[in-house]
Amino acid sequence: MVCGIQLGSGFHNTLQTVFRAGTAGKRMVGARISSASKSLEQKREIFALCGIQLYAASMFTQLANYSSIAANDDKHTRDRTVPIPSTIAAVAGYPSKLVVYKIPASQYWQVRCWVDGRFHRRSAKTTSFKLAERFARWFYESLLAKRQIAQPEQSTAVASKPAHKTNQPQALTFGAVAAQVYANEHARMERGEFGAGSLRMFRNRLDAYVLPHFGAMLPSAINYQMLQEFAQTLSIKHTTTTVSNYLITVRKVLVHAVRIGALEQAPDIPKIKVKSASRGAFTPTEYWQLLRAARALRGVQHPASKKEMRKRIKQAYNDHRMPPEMAWAISLMVNCFLRPGDLTKLKHRHVEVIRGKNTYLRLTLPETKLHSAPIVTLRPAVRIYEQICKYRPDAKPNDYLLLPDLKNRTHALAVLSTMFNWVLDHTGLKLNPHGHPRSLYSLRHSAITFRLLYGQGIDLITLARNARTSVEVINNHYASTVTGEQNIAMLQSRRTHT
Numbered sequence: 395m396v397c398g399i400q401l402g403s404g405f406h407n408t409l410q411t412v413f414r415a416g417t418a419g420k421r422m423v424g425a426r427i428s429s430a431s432k433s434l435e436q437k438r439e440i441f442a443l444c445g446i447q448l449y450a451a452s453m454f455t456q457l458a459n460y461s462s463i464a465a466n467d468d469k470h471t472r473d474r475t476v477p478i479p480s481t482i483a484a485v486a487g488y489p490s491k492l493v494v495y496k497i498p499a500s501q502y503w504q505v506r507c508w509v510d511g512r513f514h515r516r517s518a519k520t521t522s523f524k525l526a527e528r529f530a531r532w533f534y535e536s537l538l539a540k541r542q543i544a545q546p547e548q549s550t551a552v553a554s555k556p557a558h559k560t561n562q563p564q565a566l567t568f569g570a571v572a573a574q575v576y577a578n579e580h581a582r583m584e585r586g587e588f589g590a591g592s593l594r595m596f597r598n599r600l601d602a603y604v605l606p607h608f609g610a611m612l613p614s615a616i617n618y619q620m621l622q623e624f625a626q627t628l629s630i631k632h633t634t635t636t637v638s639n640y641l642i643t644v645r646k647v648l649v650h651a652v653r654i655g656a657l658e659q660a661p662d663i664p665k666i667k668v669k670s671a672s673r674g675a676f677t678p679t680e681y682w683q684l685l686r687a688a689r690a691l692r693g694v695q696h697p698a699s700k701k702e703m704r705k706r707i708k709q710a711y712n713d714h715r716m717p718p719e720m721a722w723a724i725s726l727m728v729n730c731f732l733r734p735g736d737l738t739k740l741k742h743r744h745v746e747v748i749r750g751k752n753t754y755l756r757l758t759l760p761e762t763k764l765h766s767a768p769i770v771t772l773r774p775a776v777r778i779y780e781q782i783c784k785y786r787p788d789a790k791p792n793d794y795l796l797l798p799d800l801k802n803r804t805h806a807l808a809v810l811s812t813m814f815n816w817v818l819d820h821t822g823l824k825l826n827p828h829g830h831p832r833s834l835y836s837l838r839h840s841a842i843t844f845r846l847l848y849g850q851g852i853d854l855i856t857l858a859r860n861a862r863t864s865v866e867v868i869n870n871h872y873a874s875t876v877t878g879e880q881n882i883a884m885l886q887s888r889r890t891h892t
Contacts, residue, residue: 474499485530488610492534494526505530509537528601538570569609571651572600599643613651618661625664638666674826674836675843687821688721707808719796720813722778727837729775731861734834738807743791769860
C-alpha cells in the first residue's frame, strides 16, 4: 500500500491502477517514491514492498515524474497558440465562426473559420485589426470558392458510395463570387490587360463597403431595393462619382455570378448621375506661395501631436519635421506632369538629363495606367534634379529621389501628403474658390492647366501622351477649369493677310 493505492504483483496491473487513479494519483505516487528513495537500496525495498519488478521500477518512476511535470503549467506553458480571450472578435456581416484573434506566440492577428467540417487557421501577417478583418474576409471567401471549384470532382468521386450524412457544400455567397472575380482580374493584370492600380482600387472598394454589406449574402437575395439603399448610404459621405464606382464593382460581381450559373439574372443597377468635380488647380501666384512656405517650414516640427501624426501616417515615423524634399516635390510635380504615386517611385536610374537645343529630363518610369512612354519635363526640372543630386552626392542609381530612407513607398507617399496638407493649411490654400479641398494631386492638375494656358500652340494629343493620360480626361477634368477670360488674347486675335 503506497499513498492509499493498492499495487499488484505485476507492472501491467500497477500501471492500470495508476491510470485509474488519475493524474493527481500518479503525481502523488511519484512524489512519495522520489522523496522516500534516497539510495538504490531504499528504492529496491520500496518497489519490493509494492511488488514491482526492479526492471520496471525506473520506467514507473519516469512515468510518474513525467505526469507530474506535464501537469505543471507554471513551468511548462502549453498555451502559446491558444487565443487570448479578450482579443477574439467576429468579422461583421459574416458567420460567427469567422473570427480574428491574437495568440501569445505572435504579434500578428490570427484568423480562424469553420468550413467543410473543420477549422482553418491562418496568420494575417499584420498588427492592424482593420487589415486583419480584410484578410479574414478574403481567406473565408477563397475557401468557399475553392470548395465550389472542387465540388464536381467530389460529387463524382462519392457517386458510387452508399449515401450517408455529410456536410453538403452550400451555395456560393456574394463574397465567394467576388473572390473569383478578383482572381480573374489579377490574371488580367499579369497579362497586361488590367492596370495594377485599377486592381488595387477594385479590391479596396470590395473591402471598404461592398463585402461588409453583401459578402455573406447569396447573389440571388440581392435585389434592386437593396442596391438602392446601399447607394443612398454611400451618398451620405461620398460623391456621386464614388457611389457610381461602387455600384459598378457590385455589378461586375453579379454579372460573373450569372456567367458561372450562381444567379439566373442580375438585378437592375440604380443609375447615378455623375457630377464631375475637378481637383482645383493652383494659380501661378498660389504655386509660388506654396514653394516659399515649404522652404520656410523646412526642418520645423509638425504642430500635431505624435499620436495624431501616427494616425495620419498610419505607421511609425519618428521624424515629423518638414523634409527638404517637400519643396522639390512641389516643383517636380508641376514641371514633370507626374502623379503623386509616380513621384514616390521615381529613382535616379529613371532620370536622364538631355542638353541640346532644348534642356529637359527624360523620365522612363514603370508602366502606369497602361502608359509606358517616357515623360519629358520642362526646363526648371533639370535645376531641381541637380539640387537633389547635390544634397545627396552619394546617391546610387537604384535610390529614390525623394525620402530614400523610407523603403515602404506607400508610407513615403503618406508622409509627403501629410506634409503638403500642412503647407496648404499654413498658406490658407486648402480650399479652392469653389470650396473644394485640394491635395497633392492638385499639383498635377496645375501642371496640365499651366500648359493649356501658357503653352504656345500645344495640342491636346501631345500633352495627353506626355502626361500619360487621354485627351478625353484632359477635356473633362483638366480643361474644364480653363475660362475664356484666361485666354482673352487668343480670343481677340485676328488673322493677318499677306
